[in-house]
Every structure is written in C-alpha cells, then in structure tokens.
Amino acid sequence: MKLLEYFIFGVITFLMTGAQCEVTEVFAEEGSQAVLPCKCGPSLPYPFNIIWSKANQGTVWRKQKSGMQYWGSNWSSKGNQRVRCPHGQFERCDCSLQINSVREGDGGVYTCRVEHGDQVTENMVTLRIIKVSISSLVPIWGSAIAISCDVTPWPHGATVQWMLNNSPFVPGAGIGSNTAERVVIEKATARLTGNWTCAVGYKGKEGRASATLTVRGIIHPSKDNTKVYAAVGSAVTLPCVFSPGLIPSGTLWEKLKAESLFRLTPGRLPASFSPSSPSSRFPVDKSASLKEVGFEDAGRYRCSGTVEGQRLARNMQLVVAKIDSSTTSKKGGSVTLTCQLTDTSEVTKYEWVHDLNGTQSAGSIQNGKTISVNTVSEENRGEWTCRFYGKDGILGNVTAHIHLMSALSGQKSSGPSHNTAAVVGLSLLLLVLLLVLVKMYKNHQRRKRIFQYPALETIVHTTSNEREERERNKGKK
Structure with missing residues (x-):
C-alpha cells in the first residue's frame, strides 16, 4: 500500500513540474524524408533548449538557448547532416525533426525534449521504415518470384494490403500467395509487371512503399x-x-x-x-x-x-479472312458477299465499304456479315472491303472486286449458247471447205487420166465441137 502511495506521489510531482509526454507513430518509405513531430506548450517562452535523441543511440540533434547546434556522430558525415529542425517554426513551438534519405537502421523510438527552466515537454515518436523488396529485380518469365513488405521495426498487429499499378492485387493460381501477408510469392508473368505498393495500417496511421518490377521474356x-x-x-x-x-x-x-x-x-x-x-x-x-x-x-x-x-x-x-460470293439471281444481276473468318470469337461488328475508282462514295458503308450487291448498276462496280471490329477497335479487313465476279457470273449464264453457235458455224465452214477440196481433187484426177491418151483427147474434143455445131444449126432453123 505504501509503495502505491509513493508511485502516485511521484506521478503528481512529475506533472506539477510541467512535464508532458505524447507518443506518435510515423511511417516513412526508405530513401524518402521523414518528419518527426514535436510540439511544446504554448506557454513555453522562446528561446529554449531542444534535444532530440534516439533510444540506445544517444543524441541525434540538440540546440541550446544560445543558438549553438550539435549533431550526433551517426547523423553527420563530412559536414553533411541528414537531420535538421526548421528554425522558422521555433517561435510557434514547433520543433519537428526532419531526417533526409531515411535508412532501414533509422527505424526506432525517438524522444524530443524541450526545456525552459523547470518547464519540460517531452514527445515520443516511433519511426517505422517501410520498403518493398523483390527477390529478383528482373526475373525471367516463368521463374518463382517473392515480393516482400518490410517494416523496421515491425508493428505487431498491423494490416497489409498489396496494390499492383494502383489496383488491389489478385493472386493467381499456381504457386499461390496471400495478399494479407508480408510476402507475395508468384510465378513471374507479364501481368506482374508494373508498380508494386505495400500499404501497412497501424493505430490509425498508414505507411506505403513501392517498387517497380519488370519481367523479362x-x-x-x-x-x-x-x-x-x-x-x-x-x-x-x-x-x-x-x-x-x-x-x-x-x-x-x-x-x-x-x-x-x-x-x-x-x-x-x-x-x-x-x-x-x-x-x-x-x-x-x-x-x-x-x-x-x-x-x-x-x-x-x-x-x-x-x-x-x-x-x-x-x-x-x-x-484468316476471305470473302465468299454467290449469285442470288438466275440472270446474274445480283451477288451476295459474305465475310468469312476462321475464328469469330473476338468479332463484334462487320462493316462494308465501297470504293469506286479509288474514292469512297457517300452512303457506301453497310453493316452486317453478309450483303447483297446489284452488279448491273455501274455505281456498284469496284472494290468492296469488309472490315471486322472487336471491342477495342478494328481487327482487320479483306477486299473483293465486284467487276471481276460479275464478269464470271455473266460467263456462266450466257456462255453455253455462245459456245454452241460457234461450234455449229465452225463445223459448217469446215464441211464446205472439205467439199470444195474433194471437187478440186476429182477434177484434177480426171484431167490427169485424159492427158495420158492424146488420141482419145482429140476424139473427145471433136465430138464436143460437132455437138455444139448441131445445136447452133437447130437454133437458126
């Protein structure tokens, strides 16, 4: 009971001397600047002594009423100090400490003590250094990769959330991972490429650190x-x-x-x-x-x-894409064009564009996988292009020439009649030529036989002359 009384008396005495104590949590990403807050009471007149120290490491920085400043041996190297207090804030009783380029070893408990006579204000700050580390900065596609979230000192009971390219990371199937843990283990793929952010929450405060991952392959x-x-x-x-x-x-x-x-x-x-x-x-x-x-x-x-x-x-x-054509009229005046693809799973829209003599005519765009074109009209001749689209835009196109297909269609409908007439005419011509040749051959053979018997030729000639003479005489009578 007496021990309890002494303890209460000591606390009351401590408070009567003006001492106060505050504890603050501060997160800082490795390599960034950390600001450790320290506020003194508004009744504390300036100037005053300021002492910043770290548990188990002694003084970090201090300033006396006279204006003299001192740095601890671990915080000053070759005239370069990593810690400072902005003097312009002292009259407002703001004695916050700035630490530049914080390191993993900077994590720990710091104490800010402001003294003016018997009036003392103390602030305690826990600085936690957070960083994201990757087992292999440039892993090969398919290799195992571990992404770690490290906090020094680690806050027990803290929550962890992983973000990839500013979106919550969803673990993939395979090796497996748990985004509520400090380490994510995944199989390296292109989807892991980007900016990884670890968000740590503790006592209402949040710290974040990021690292960029590139997967090679x-x-x-x-x-x-x-x-x-x-x-x-x-x-x-x-x-x-x-x-x-x-x-x-x-x-x-x-x-x-x-x-x-x-x-x-x-x-x-x-x-x-x-x-x-x-x-x-x-x-x-x-x-x-x-x-x-x-x-x-x-x-x-x-x-x-x-x-x-x-x-x-x-x-x-x-x-692969192609255009199938078929004649839809017996007279061959209309052609159906169909845009054919070996895989249509990504296609959301088909669009036909007519190009006549290198210019796209007004109102020439039609929608649909299949269209019907009147090939009799001169306006429909030329190129017809089928464009096929996906959800992100055009996927490709394929072109057909109407004038070529209409010519083929005309050959199919009128070709047989023209071919028959040509064959009949050619046959008659050959028959006439053959008869002429036979007649000429017979005459030649007859003359050849006659020339072999001159006497017979004379008799035949005389007989012919006498017949002609008798016929003339009959005519005169």
Missing part, C-alpha cells in the same frame, strides 16, 4: 493465344520479340494441331512460311512471316527459345 505478343488477323493472299508477320538484353538460342517455330481437346502437338508449317520476318533486324526479334496466306494456314503457332537455361514459349493464333 517474350514481350510481343505479351500473352498466350493472342490472335493475328490476315486476309487470304496477303502477307502477315507472326510476332515473337524477346526482352531487350536477352539472347535467345535454339529458336523454334511450330504449327500446332489439336490431337485432343486439351493437347496440341507440332504439325507441318505452311509452304509460304519463313522463320525470319523482313523486319527482324535485332537479335531479340525472332518474328516469322507468311508470304501469301491461304485459308488453310489458319491455326495455332508457337515460338520458343532458350534464355539463361530456361525454355520460353509463346502461343498465338492466326485468323
């Missing part, structure tokens, strides 16, 4: 199963670009065929496939090209290469 296309669109007969580039600084070896291109619902196996590459694109001028660019795309070239392709002993691969899908 195949950066274009940035994700698997990216679709590449091309029109039949055109050239197309299949992208495969590695991160700058990587030197891939054993680069391989494959066309994949579905062996089962969940398994893809290598197949035969198209005849026009070239393992290097004309634009592949850099060692990190392993893009390939198809010089002339066929409708049958559509499907899945895979680019792979070895980097630092790890095999990296990227799958992509080539979607």
